[in-house]
Amino acid sequence: MRNQILWLVERALLLVISGIVIFPITWMFLTAFKQPRDAYSLSLDFTPTIQNFITVFSEPWNLGDMVFNSVVVAVVTVAISVPCASLAAYSFSRFRVRGRKFLFFLILSTQFIPAVVIVLPFFLMFRSLGLLDTRIALIIVNLAIVTPFVIWMIKGFIDAIPVDSEEAAMIDGASRLRVIKDIVLPMAAPGILTSAIFCFILTWNEFLFALILSRSDAVTLPVGLVSFRTERGDLWELMSAAGVMITVPIFVMALFIQKHFTRGMTAGAVK
Amino acid sequence: MRERLLPHFLLVPAFLIVLATTIYPLAYSLVTSFREWDLTKQRRPGDFVGLGNYLEAATESAFLNSLWVTTVFVVSSVVLTLVFAFSMALLLRRTGRLHTFTRIILILPFAMSPALIGVSYRFMFNPEFGVLAKGLGQLFPVLEGIPWLADPDLAMGILVATDVWHWTPYMTFMCLGGLASIPKETEEAARVDGASNLRIIFEIVLPQMKGVLLVTAVLKTIFALKMFDQVVTLTGGGPGISTETLAFFIFNVGFKWFDMGYASALAWILTLIMMAISAWYVRMLLSERKVVAA
DSSP states (O other): OHHHHHHHHHHHHHHHHHHHHHHHHHHHHHHHTSOHHHHTSOOSOOOOOOHHHHHHTSTTTOHHHHHHHHHHHHHHHHHHHHHHHHHHHHHHHHOOOTTHHHHHHHHHHGGGSOHHHHHHHHHHHHHHHTOTTOHHHHHHHHHHHHHHHHHHHHHHHHHTSOSHHHHHHHHTTOOHHHHIIIIIHHHHHHHHHHHHHHHHHHHHHOOHHHHHHOSSTTOOHHHHHHTTEETTEEOHHHHHHHHHHHHHHHHHHHHHTHHHHHHHHHHHHHO | OHHHHHHHHHHHHHHHHHIIIIIHHHHHHHHHTTBOOBTTTOSSOOOBOTTHHHHHHHHOHHHHHHHHHHHHHHHHHHHHHHHHHHHHHHHHTSOOHHHHHHHHHTHHHHHSOHHHHHHHHHHHTOTTTOHHHHHHHHHOGGGTTOOGGGSHHHHHHHHHHHHHHHHHHHHHHHHHHHHHHSOSHHHHHHHHTTOOHHHHIIIIIHHHHHHHHHHHHHHHHHHHHHOOHHIIIIITTOSTTTTOOHHHHHHHHHHTSOBHHHHHHHHHHHHHHHHHHHHHHHHHHHHHHHHHHO
């Protein structure tokens, strides 16, 4: 009897937790498909429309440009940081270089620096270089946040790969670079992919840098949200449609790497 | 020879990125923090004023307010997130279909843009047509017609709620990782001896989880100190200055008033606070490790 009650309580709690997580997301998705007048009512009885999506993608909102900026910034940031970080992670994982611990600590400790400290000097530098409101500027500052994080994550994955096969190949006369290319990379691929997706998510959601360094040309999706606050008040149905556009690609990716995801985000931390 | 230098070469690209995008800007802002540089008045950096900018902070009430706001926010957010994350991890470590489903669902808040979380809570707590403001009013008549975000304490509460909602899942996964790594034997032995679930959790599981919980606490504290996005999209620092955290205050000084010298000094104060807290935690963690090892 007591066990049955516990069983029920446990299930009930799990349902409540899932509900708390899903509710705000669901409400946003519903609102995105509501007509403006329905958006301001709590009724679930409405005729769904895709008008909001058509509106946000046309003048004056031009969400398409923001999607483009977000994609370019995130993809290029990943394309630069992940290869560089993978090499560094391999070195940190396999070699006993002098000053290695210090260097690794230095790189990790940059994660403890508030972004606002970094963005002030970047704002001044980009201002004098004429790089304000460009995608290049956003890519550069995003590298600052993402690179140390990715090094740390990929190192965790490489640490978990046994060194035996590498050593065997070296004894057979393969060079270290060959070993990296033919043995380590294929084995670390899932970890590197997971890290790349993490990196993409961080950059995609990044708000502070984009808010400060972009004005019109380089505005990314999260900053674009703020533009739906107008003199006429907050346009919730349009904000929700934009929110769906921000969320869907990220959710798809997160669920795609779901198994590795939890391991990746906790691997380094727990050790 | 080539083989011997390889370990260093592999580090070069990443190190150059970190050097150019973090170390250099840090040095730049440190130097700026000792200068007078008001962008509305001067294009080029002005005179060195020593600790002038730092002293200005010490006497400014808006800065002291932001320190207080940040403290309230960080403490409530860290404590709530940790308590929820640990409890949820205890619930989720068993297997079952509903458990698996919940674990998958939990990935979503972490993947969601914090700016968007702020926007969606602002919508849900809108007193006229927000689903939570209205829904809570219907369920508990006392709460009917409360102007949620216009009340300083409630606005802070909702700000904390967005952050807890965002981070609890991540921290739950960290706790789950920790729970998976502690040996099951002692727990089972205690169960055989007839110890209650609560006693097992408090006297056997919790002491072994100390290290993991400490790491979780450090990370959460750092994230909470950095939190910025939701302040902009949820409260805008208001009502008044009641939710103006230090990060948001620095943003205002730098990019509304364009006082670069003062903003840099404030940013460095925040950095020092974060470094001090991390160092303190790391020391606790190290002494913890020694105890466990012994």
